[in-house]
Amino acid sequence: MRKTTQSLLIVVAFLFTTVIMAQSNLKGKILETGTNMPLPGANVVEKGTTNGTSTDFEGNFMLETESNSGQLVISYVGYETLTISFNGNADLGSITLTSDNSLEEIVITAGGVIDLAEDRKTPVAVSTIKSNEIREKAANWDLPELLKSTPSVQNIKAGGFGDGAMYLRGFDQTNTAFLLNGQPINGMEDGKMYWSNWSGVLDVANAVQVQRGLGASKLAISSVGGTVNVVTKTIDNKKGGFIQQMVANDNYTKTTAYYSTGVNEKGWSFAAMLGHWQGDGYVNYTDGQGQTYFLSVGYKPSDSHVLNFLVTGAPQWHAAAGSGSIGDFLENGRRYNSWNFSGVNSPNTLHGGNNVYPGGRNIYHKPVANLSWDWTINDKSSLSTVLYGSMGRGSFAQARTSGDEVTYARGSNNNHNWYGLVSNYNNQLSENFNLNLGADMRFYNGIHFRDVREFITVSSVSASSGYSGSYELTEAGGINPWSVFFNPNTDHGQRFGYDYEEQINYAGIFGQLEYANDAFSAFFQGALSTQSHVRTEFLNVSQLGQSEESEKVNNPGYNMKVGAAYEIAENHKLFANAGYYSRQPFHDVLFRNNRGSNELLKPEVENEKITGLEAGYQLGGYGFSANLNVYHTTWDNRTLLSDNGQQDAAYVGFQTQGVKQVHMGIELEVFTRPFDNLRLNGFLSLGDWKFVGNASQRSFNQDGNEIGTAVEVEIDGFNVGGAAQVTGGINADYMILPRFSVDGAWNWYNDMYSTGSLTQPTIAMPSYDTFDAGISYKMLLGTDSRQSLQLRFNLNNVFDEVYLESVDGNLAASSDSSQNYKGVNINNTGRFGYGRTWNFSLRYNF
Known part of the structure; x- marks a missing residue:
């Protein structure tokens, strides 16, 4: 026992x-x-x-x-x-x-082309928005609004979906270079950006970097305000994806799904995204809807080679919001749409007459594709190359009337074919010297015409070419972005009003040599380029179907940058950069500003001259870091075109040459973490942007012939309008409980001035501030740490601030106070910003 x-x-x-x-x-x-x-x-x-x-x-x-x-x-x-x-x-x-939002951890293809600031030892004035912040705060915003809490940036929403604009250091977005994975995406003809064409770019963005001023880009581009780099998803090392549903004010809804296979044993990876959105719009009668698609195929055959093919697009349509006087908005509210016509121009105009599209429908589809190749030649040298192309097809459709009857929708079409190549060779010459050499080539064909988009109460429309007689329009191009893309109107006999094409070819070479040791770095950078312009007229010729070409214009250009940095102590760095650009004029300022003419404005426009000076101090440390920048940018010999709005024999065009602007300012960014669960950041930008000296203005008739003699335009001392010269902001993120946080962002805008006639002083606008807030919660699911459910709620303009966002006009304040709004004459054209808006998203990660 x-x-x-x-x-x-x-x-x-x-x-x-x-x-x-x-x-x-x-x-x-x-x-x-x-x-x-x-x-x-x-x-x-x-x-x-x-x-x-x-x-x-x-x-x-x-x-x-x-x-x-x-x-x-x-x-x-x-x-x-x-x-x-x-x-x-x-x-x-x-x-x-390690943060997977740090740029070092992102798998970047064509890294030698994208030109992120981290790739160079000598700093620039830069702010980077990383993937987690993009995911939470971008929501249904366009790119400019995401950047509004960075120094010297202002976003203007402008009414309809995707119709917003961005200013950087007081320069509008036509003079800021936007790059998508190293590919230039500003319009070749005029530098413009249309955010409705890029409505899905933030859904696939890993990071967005704003390089203010001279920037770090080696491309043969000459941005004035700065450079914005969008780095998208390409090759994901990990298998997984997400499904997200978003709802927002004014019946907005958006569904997005993304999946990546990760990299398999044979070096292949695939990633794809599909999305759909639609909504009524904050402004009355500005409905819209669109899709987003993205496909990336990566292949790594060896440690030395990485290939990636990417295609993305955002076909969309949206109804436009017309501009109106400030008095009209005060009488009708912030949601007022001046294109909500009654009577003859009733909003019952397009597609069934259901009272939805008052002034017109913007229709566009612009897929972008690029093939990148990264070749690690050896441990000291590499070559990155991107071959890209885009085909834009779209129209602005407006109803036309005869008496009291709406007859058809007229389309103003702006199509293009654009192909390019960017290549960069990098060689670590020694422990201290690094060399970059590269090329930038672009071939652009712009196609512009008017046609019939939709017959409403008639089956044909009579037209005249001006020189070759009358003919009949019997075909309609449609108002759906998918059909517009796959079935573009190529028949010159079905076009009217204007019908012309533009061929712009660009070739540039660039190089950079950088020296760096433990405490000191310096670089020199230079680029040479040439750009040619030809305009072909199809309509106003002796016989329909024939064409006439303009004279060919060739413009050389160049730019140079130099800079140095010194680390005076651990976490303390000083830097200074300088640059000079001789930038070719945009295509649109070379010809008479009246569609249907090949006449060059002679003598030809000379290159713009841009001089940039900047210096900065960077402080880094435990729980606290700061960036202080000062800048001085001179934009000289600028050319502006305008006209009297006539399209007949009474037409007068104005070409103003020798316009000079000087923009100077100070920018401060501070990043702190007072407590383990609190991040508190802020920024302040103080600017002084003015026109300096006077300019010379010439006048032309409809045939492009100069009228009279040039006159002096007195603009010296005028303030540059469009954006606030003084901005500031504070944003905070507080973690209440693990995976549950709240955040808020306050933004302030001061010293704002109107845009308008160059010959009259701009007028001061009232300052304003807004506050946005958000709540995030992440719920972990299952045994796989990647499985989670994320909830996000954003409330924008929390206190429903009423503010003038933009004013286009030069009318001084009236002596009758009832005719003024906060000191601004209400007869000026203007637009109020959005009131309180919200969005809520539910995202399943797997």
Whole structure:
């Protein structure tokens, strides 16, 4: 009996010891790589089980595992997931996670072409919006609104979907270079950006970087305000994706799905996204809808070569919002649409007459494709090349009437075919010297004409070419962006009003040499380019179907940049850069500003002259960092075109040459983390932007012949309008509980001036401020740390601030106070900003 009892005790002791030995008590601390700041709410899970915990506000965790050895999967939103092994009871100490929002962690193809600021040792004035912030705050915004909390940036919404604009250091977006994975995307003819064509770009963006002023770009481009780089998803190392549903004010809804296969054993990767959105619009009668598609195919045949093919597009249509006087908005409210006509021009105009499209419908589809090749030649040299192309097809459709009857929808079409190549060779010549050489080539064909988009109460329309007689229009091009793209109107006999094409070819070479040691760096950069212009007329010729070409214009250009930086102590760096651009004029200023003519304005427009000077101080440290920049930009010999609005023999065009602007200012950015669960950042921009000296203005008739003699235009001392010269903001992010946070952003705009006639002083606008807020919560699902459910709610303009966003006019304040709004004459054309808006999204990550 005693032996039996002893045996049972031994068995029980063995089983108890086995259970004890099969369990482990683990503890550790999760920190952010580099800053060693604790990460509260990080997820710690025993791999293959549902056993897990979260870190506290100090980043500490304790976990009792179900086995003696195994692996822990550690994850935190916005950071790379880390898997570590354990064996028995252990204090795992400090474990660091690297932000997957840092640009160094993004898989970037054609990295030598994209020109991110991190690629160069000598700094520039730069702000970077990373993937986590884009995911949470972009929502249904266009790109400019995402950037509004960075120094010297102002966003103007302008009424309808995608009709907004952006100013950078007081320069409009036609003079800011926008790049998509290294591919230039500003319009070749006039530099313009239409955000309705890029409504899905933020859905696939890994990062957006704003380089103010001279920037780090080596391309043969001459941006005045700066450069905005959009880096999209290309090759994802990890398998996974998401499905997201968003709803917002004014019946807005958006559905998006994305999936990536990750990189397989043979080096292939595939990623795709599809999205659909639609809504009524904040402004009355500005409905819209569109789709977004994205496909990326990556292939890495060896360690030396990486190939990636990408295609993305955002076909859309949206109804436009007309401009109106400030008095009209005061009488009818901020949602007022001056194109909500009654009577003859009733909004019952397009597609069934359902009272939806009052003034017109913008229809566009602009797919963009590029093929990139990264070749690591050896451990010191590499070559990055991007071959790209885009085919834009679209129209602005407006109803036309005869008496009291709406007859048809007229389309003003702006199509293009654009192909280009950008290549960059990088060589680490020595420990201290790095050399970049490259080429930038673009071939652009712009196609512009008017036609019938939709017959409403008639079956044909009579037209006249001006020189070749009358003919009949019997075909309609349609008002759907997909059909417009696949069935463009190529029949010159079905066009009227104007019908011309433009061929713009551009070729540039660039180079950069940089020296860097432990404390000092310096660079020199230069580019040479040539640009040719030809305009072909199809309509106003002797016989329909024939064409006439203009004279060919060739414009050479160049730019130079030089800079240096010195680290005066650890985390303290000073830098200074200077640059000079001789920039070719835009195509549109070379010809008479009246459609249907090949007449060059002679003498030909000379290159613009741009001089940039900037200096900065960068401070980095534990829980606190700051950037201070000063700049001085001179934009000289600028040419502006305008006309009297006539399209007949009474037409007078004005060409104003020798316009000079000087923009100077100071920018401060501060980033702090007062507590482990609080991030508090702020910025302040102080600008002084003015016209300097006077300009010379010439007048032309409809045949392009000069009328009279040039006159002096007195503009010296006028303020540059369009954007606030003084801006500031504070934004904060507070983690209430692990994976549950709130954030807010306050933005302030002051010293604003109107746009309008160049010959009259701009007028001062009232300052304003807005406050946006958001709430985020992430719920972990299942045993896979990547599975989660994210909820996000944004409330914009929380206090429903009423403010004048833009004014186009020069009418001084009236002596009758009832005719003024906060000191601005209400007979000026203007637009009020949006009131309170909201959006809510639910996102499943897998």
